[in-house]
Amino acid sequence: MAQPGYYPGFSTLGQQKFWDAKTRQVVLDRVGNVPEVRFFSPQEACLLNAVCDRVLPQDDRDESHKIPIVPQIDRRLFENSHDGYQYEDMPPDREAYQLGLRAIEKIARHRYGCGFLEIGPQEQDEILRLLHDGKPSAANDIWKRVPVHRFWMLLVSDCTDAYYSHPWAWDEIGFGGPAYPRAYMRLERGEAETWEVTEKRYDWKAPENSVSGEFEPVSGQLEHLGSPGQGGTH
Amino acid sequence: MKSPLLGEFHPPGGKPHMLGSIQRIETPMHRFSEGEEVDYAIVGVGVGAGGGVLLQRLARAGFRVIGFDAGPFWDTERDWVSDEKGAHNLYWNDLRITGGKHPLAFGANNCGKGVGGGTVHWASFTPRLHPSDFRTHSTDGVGVDWPISYSDLKPYYELMELELPVSGPSYFPWGDPHGYPYGPHPMGGVGDALIRGCTKLGIGVSAGGPVAILNGSRGDRPHCIYRGFCIQGCKVGAKASTLITHVPDAIENGAEIRPNCMVSRIHIGRDRRVTGISYFDPEGRERFQKAKAVVVAGYSIETPRLLLNSACPGFENGLANSSDCVGRYLMAQAGNVVLGRFEELVRMYKAPPAHALTEEFYETDPKRGFARGFAIQTVGPLPMAFARQMMTAKGAWGWGMRSVMMDYNHWASFGFLGEILPHAENRVQLAEEKDRLGIPIAKATFTLHDNDQKLIEYGKNKTMEVMWAAGATEVVQEVRYAHLVGAARMGSDPETSVVDQFGRTHDIANLFICDGSIMPTQGSANPGLTIMALAARTADYLIREGNEVFTSHKPNSDKPAMRRDLSPPDTRGHGMPRI
Ligand SMILES: Cc1cc2nc3c(=O)[nH]c(=O)nc-3n(C[C@H](O)[C@H](O)[C@H](O)COP(=O)(O)OP(=O)(O)OC[C@H]3O[C@@H](n4cnc5c(N)ncnc54)[C@H](O)[C@@H]3O)c2cc1C
Ligand code: SF4
Numbered sequence A: 001m002a003q004p005g006y007y008p009g010f011s012t013l014g015q016q017k018f019w020d021a022k023t024r025q026v027v028l029d030r031v032g033n034v035p036e037v038r039f040f041s042p043q044e045a046c047l048l049n050a051v052c053d054r055v056l057p058q059d060d061r062d063e064s065h066k067i068p069i070v071p072q073i074d075r076r077l078f079e080n081s082h083d084g085y086q087y088e089d090m091p092p093d094r095e096a097y098q099l100g101l102r103a104i105e106k107i108a109r110h111r112y113g114c115g116f117l118e119i120g121p122q123e124q125d126e127i128l129r130l131l132h133d134g135k136p137s138a139a140n141d142i143w144k145r146v147p148v149h150r151f152w153m154l155l156v157s158d159c160t161d162a163y164y165s166h167p168w169a170w171d172e173i174g175f176g177g178p179a180y181p182r183a184y185m186r187l188e189r190g191e192a193e194t195w196e197v198t199e200k201r202y203d204w205k206a207p208e209n210s211v212s213g214e215f216e217p218v219s220g221q222l223e224h225l226g227s228p229g230q231g232g233t234h
Numbered sequence B: 001m002k003s004p005l006l007g008e009f010h011p012p013g014g015k016p017h018m019l020g021s022i023q024r025i026e027t028p029m030h031r032f033s034e035g036e037e038v039d040y041a042i043v044g045v046g047v048g049a050g051g052g053v054l055l056q057r058l059a060r061a062g063f064r065v066i067g068f069d070a071g072p073f074w075d076t077e078r079d080w081v082s083d084e085k086g087a088h089n090l091y092w093n094d095l096r097i098t099g100g101k102h103p104l105a106f107g108a109n110n111c112g113k114g115v116g117g118g119t120v121h122w123a124s125f126t127p128r129l130h131p132s133d134f135r136t137h138s139t140d141g142v143g144v145d146w147p148i149s150y151s152d153l154k155p156y157y158e159l160m161e162l163e164l165p166v167s168g169p170s171y172f173p174w175g176d177p178h179g180y181p182y183g184p185h186p187m188g189g190v191g192d193a194l195i196r197g198c199t200k201l202g203i204g205v206s207a208g209g210p211v212a213i214l215n216g217s218r219g220d221r222p223h224c225i226y227r228g229f230c231i232q233g234c235k236v237g238a239k240a241s242t243l244i245t246h247v248p249d250a251i252e253n254g255a256e257i258r259p260n261c262m263v264s265r266i267h268i269g270r271d272r273r274v275t276g277i278s279y280f281d282p283e284g285r286e287r288f289q290k291a292k293a294v295v296v297a298g299y300s301i302e303t304p305r306l307l308l309n310s311a312c313p314g315f316e317n318g319l320a321n322s323s324d325c326v327g328r329y330l331m332a333q334a335g336n337v338v339l340g341r342f343e344e345l346v347r348m349y350k351a352p353p354a355h356a357l358t359e360e361f362y363e364t365d366p367k368r369g370f371a372r373g374f375a376i377q378t379v380g381p382l383p384m385a386f387a388r389q390m391m392t393a394k395g396a397w398g399w400g401m402r403s404v405m406m407d408y409n410h411w412a413s414f415g416f417l418g419e420i421l422p423h424a425e426n427r428v429q430l431a432e433e434k435d436r437l438g439i440p441i442a443k444a445t446f447t448l449h450d451n452d453q454k455l456i457e458y459g460k461n462k463t464m465e466v467m468w469a470a471g472a473t474e475v476v477q478e479v480r481y482a483h484l485v486g487a488a489r490m491g492s493d494p495e496t497s498v499v500d501q502f503g504r505t506h507d508i509a510n511l512f513i514c515d516g517s518i519m520p521t522q523g524s525a526n527p528g529l530t531i532m533a534l535a536a537r538t539a540d541y542l543i544r545e546g547n548e549v550f551t552s553h554k555p556n557s558d559k560p561a562m563r564r565d566l567s568p569p570d571t572r573g574h575g576m577p578r579i
Helices: A013-018 A021-032 A042-055 A070-078 A093-112 A121-133 A140-145 A148-164 A167-173 B049-060 B085-090 B136-140 B150-163 B189-200 B247-252 B299-309 B383-394 B398-406 B450-469 B528-545
Strands: B038-045 B065-068 B097-099 B256-258 B262-268 B274-280 B286-296 B331-334 B337-341 B356-358 B374-379 B411-418 B427-434 B440-445 B474-478 B481-485 B511-513
Touching (some): A013 A021, A042 A070, A070 A093, A093 A121, A148 B383, B038 B274, B049 B247, B065 B247, B150 B528, B189 B356, B247 B256, B262 B299, B286 B299, B299 B427, B374 B450, B450 B474
Parallel strands (some): B038 B065, B065 B256
Antiparallel strands (some): B356 B374
């Protein structure tokens, strides 16, 4: 399969000789040493894998270039590392994941009469869509302990963190990657450095029957629920 | 694979402690011996924006000082990376509980851990407050007046702008108009968009600053290489942080830094004066450091947490808390991020995130129906942060996330920075939970009020309007808060404030606070420069008072003369304000 995205042949890893030693070590380690699953049980890991496959689908990547998501989430929970805060109405992240996974399984059984792993990708998307909309159709006992919109944001941001911290994702989106000690010189008009690749656009479409290709605000009431932006910018 | 002209990159020099790519610490650090009573001891707790400047000045004036920081003493070559995820450990990631109607996000959103504190990961926008910020109550009937005025702080602003130093335009038209000692930076794609949008709407813009980033090399600090990783720590050494601007001079002058030491309690003696502090050393052993005076500079969450956790007989509600104001009047600025998609490419990861801003809407305009105002600034989220923004701003996930991220290079983003007023119920308290050292953790409660909400609504729309005017074909935004300050505010009345204008607690004569938590209101300027200016002023006061601080019970409230001879070497006499 061709590399996804509009920057054919762009490889940030191909620039690694221009990176500083420490950055090179950290990024190569991310690519080469995928951690073992240590926190989740094998069943949980399997289920989470299926969930992450829909939250951040990679069907357009060949097997050898799929970016590992679950191992990164597992490592974070195993090491109990977090973003430095916990919402008053949320349990700790570890518990939130275990409860959330159980609830997803319950919704699948309630809606389709079988487990999340046994239904097709479109049905799986439908279930995740319920979480995104903040209207889960089952497992209300669990969602009382884990507010659904907060669980959704936790899950999505863990997936995007794992994916977009990977150099293969940088190649896909045309991000230049590490840039020290070498500088950027072309700052304006979106111009590419000599070693970057110019954009070649084509008509990219989400697969036919996917549910997640369109955009709708989370829960439709985010501001009211007061979930602020998570990233540090200024 | 192409190879670098001069060969693959290896850290320069090998062993010495590196601060940026060239600067290194040459002198061995003084170490006070175990159990030694640090005479003239002023123990800075927390070496960040405020703590770093104070430590440096006290050391230069000959005091025997130790700076404690809960985090590491960074060697920037060894510890920092040019990578978004790898920079996670720059932030204060110990657990905090967040609640209220509009709970704040911490971690990457707020506060540093390690020598240099928040200045390690700040974007380094360094605007001054406006004169009106010091008297919002008298002029606008909101907030509270400061016990000092703009003119008290102005010379310190000028001094800090030389010490960092700050690059910016030669004429900055808002507030008290002034010029910057070093010239402005070139624009990146986001700055271009801000200029375009503002120009179309007839709004003035400041291009290329004010930012504490070098545009030309100076001494042992190289110039900016426009690599856009400011928030991840500047490995180059071009962006100012107290780690590289003030701490080296402090060490040179005999200060000790004790990194990886978490201060857990401030002790009070029989005469109701501070006697020292307890801290956990890097091995987790609890130790005591005797001190003749203590300065707390731990940021708006950790400072009140430490004061509250130090409650003892005679100070049952926590230290310096007879006013019940410790932890109260916590503020954050409204920091909505407005994102616009353009047909043409932007590549917003290049150039420092901070490089242009407008303060056209800073002051109260009665026509808008709310008091106070806001600024609009450039920001430059890298892929992980941008994905999270697409999650909140657009509700993206699945294939939608993949497709919008493929357009990353087409987006530009502005940060709205709005003044939220101080409210007593927005506060830091202690939670039931304890951290791994057994210290109760902090719980923050945050709720917007009417004026805040009106201001955010108006400002957010105005920022989006600028983005449309710049030529965006799609504009979205996410709610966000930035820059915590307050929670131990200064004032002249001990009934309604925690410290006086010099940072001295009203209740305990040898206990001081020197960080953003003493700010009574926040304006819509990023707080860093103000925190440093206040720290330099506190230093002048302490130095003039000398021994009196350690013995007297009657605080002297005369203003100190400004000391211009305490700047780090090579910062005086270079670069002159142009106005
Ligand atoms: C992403 C981001 C961008 C920002 N950009 C800007 C900007 O462009 N301009 C600007 O002006 N501001 C900016 N800020 C805000 C700025 O970083 C802070 O306002 C400033 O650093 C606060 O200074 P401080 O002295 O109060 O505390 P800090 O600088 O946070 O220092 C506190 C230090 O105390 C230590 N400490 C705390 N408690 C203890 C304890 N109990 N024992 C020992 N040590 C302790 C901590 O480890 C820390 O190092 C930004 C912040 C973020 C998160
Ligand atoms: S953009 Fe400039 S100031 Fe920012 S990290 Fe890079 S070199 Fe440092």
